[in-house]
Amino acid sequence: MSDEVASHLSGIIHSMGGFLAAIMDPELRRHAADPAASNFIAGNPQELASPEYVRALQRLAEPKDKDWFGYKMSHRPALVAAAEGLSKELGLSFDPDDILLTRGAHGGLAAALNVVVDPGDEVIFISPPWFFYEALILGARGKPVKLRVTPRGFDLDVDAIARAITPRTRAVLINTPHNPTGRIFGEDTLRALAAVLTDASARNGRPIYLISDEAYSRILFDGNRMITPGAFYARSFLIHTYSKSTLAPGQRLGYVALPPGMPGREPLRQAFMVAGLATGNMLPDAVMQYALPEIDIMSIDLDHLQRKRDRMVRALNEMGYEVGSPQATFYLLPKSPIEDDTRFARTLAAQKVLVLPGTAVDMPGYFRISLTATDAMIDRALPVFAEVLASLAAGVAR
Ligand SMILES: Cc1ncc(COP(=O)(O)O)c(C=O)c1O
Structure with missing residues (x-):
């Protein structure tokens, strides 16, 4: 391996340090496979996938012709169904x-x-980030530029983004x-961001x-509506997935999606194909493409997810934790009752309650709870949250 490659790869590994430290933490790992543990670490399923999801994949895994499992370029009915679903969801018309x-x-x-x-281009990304943003930017040979959301309300800091833009800025992510604050950025904020990006692009x-x-x-909770920045800024790439709506991220x-009005759409469509070929990041498997029209209209039980949110937010606040109620996503982000969130997560883990230390997502002093945990896990965990907080208050926590 050349020195340059080694240094590039070590930069990528370094960027995932918080995540790797959390998932390799011996205390958390020891209990992760224990069926008696309450696992709030990740947005992973803790129950079997829905029968309708499983039936669709079983049916479509049965080959209907000799090409069924042949190399599959984008399956037209999948594109049509995704465009229709997204147009309905976002109120824009997708081709x-x-x-x-x-x-x-x-x-x-x-x-x-x-x-x-292009190599050396700057990509501004917001923090707290998803675990792999920085690694992905580095992997594309870009230069990551991290900006935090506002400390109060966790909103996009559009002024800070404006100040961080340089002649080398190529993208804002x-x-x-x-994730993890549960915040939906509002229309005014997204319009302001669009204005900043339009001006800076011209400059x-x-x-x-x-x-x-x-x-x-x-x-989404409480009847909230998704607002896409693509409605205000045409040069947007809208990244969508079925990992969350079906809670089957292994599939x-x-x-x-390119929004209507994206300039230069034809070369971009081709560039996507070339990037897929050049990186080996190819299309989803054939069965998933066939299943898309059915999967697009499926959803996990959002009412149930919201009931779990309400129950945990209420119970944790009553105990004395400080936690807001997210507008969307799978996550709660309470403040850690002690500064060292990793130590706090280990203290809970010793009692089989697994949470993600905030440090793993660049939010030291917080911890993240995934609401994909079952009701039984919540039943078991709430008394532990109360007990650990009380013992910390009494100064006797291990
Ligand atoms: C904010 C965010 N972006 C992207 C992803 C990746 O999603 P997928 O499983 O569809 O690759 C996740 C998954 O946890 C996420 O939380």
């Missing part, structure tokens, strides 16, 4: 040819970055609804693209 199928949101993010980033004489990670666009299926 099926502007739906670029990917292996989940992760594949979509990689494709979008590889399409627009945001995530709405936002730079080179377009700045907005990459909008919308992985949780269908995990890789998602897409990048």
Whole structure:
């Protein structure tokens, strides 16, 4: 391996340090496989997938002709169904040819970055980030530029984004609804961001693209509406996935959508194909493509998810934790009762309650709870949350 490659790879590994430290933490790992543990670590399923989801895949795994499992370019009915579903969801009109199928949101993010980033280009991304943003930007040979959301209310800091833009800025990567804060960025904020990006693109004489990670666009509470920045800024790549709406993330299926009005759409569509071929980040498997029209209209039980949110937010606040109620996503983000969130997570883990230390997502002093945990896990965990807080208050926590 050349020195340059080694240093590139070590930069990528370093960027995932918080995540790797959390998932390799011996205390958390020891209990992760224990069926008696209450696992709130990740947005992973803790129950079997829905029978309708399983039946659709079983039926479509039965080959109907000799080409069924042959190399499969984008399956037209999948593009049509995704465009129709997204048009309904976002209130914009998407062309099926502007739906670029990917292996989940992760594949979509990689494709979008590889399409627009030249070596050394700067990509602004918001923090707290999803675990792999920085690695993906580095993987596309870009230079990550991290900006925090506002400390109060966790909103996009549009002024800070404006100040961080340089002549080398090529893309801004945001995530709405936002993991881990549960915030949906509002229309005014997104309009202000669009104005900043339009001005800066004109000033730079080179377009700045907005990459909008919308992985949780269908995990909304309280009748909230998804607002896409693509409605206000045409040079957006909208990253979608079925990992969250079906809670079956091991079955890789998602897409990048180009909004109506995206300039230069034809070369971009081709660039996506080339980026897929050049990176090996190819289309989702054939069965997932056949299943897309059915999967697009499926959803996990959002009422149930909201009941779990309400129950946990109420119970934790009553105990004395400080936690807001998310507008969307799978996550609660309470403040850690002690500064060292890793130590706090280990204290809970010793009693078989597993949470993600905030440090893993660049939110030291917080911890993240995934609402994909079962009711039984919540039943078991609530007394532990209370007990650990009381013992910390009494100064006797291990
Ligand atoms: C904000 C965010 N973006 C992207 C992803 C990746 O999604 P997928 O499983 O579809 O690749 C996740 C998954 O946890 C996520 O939380």
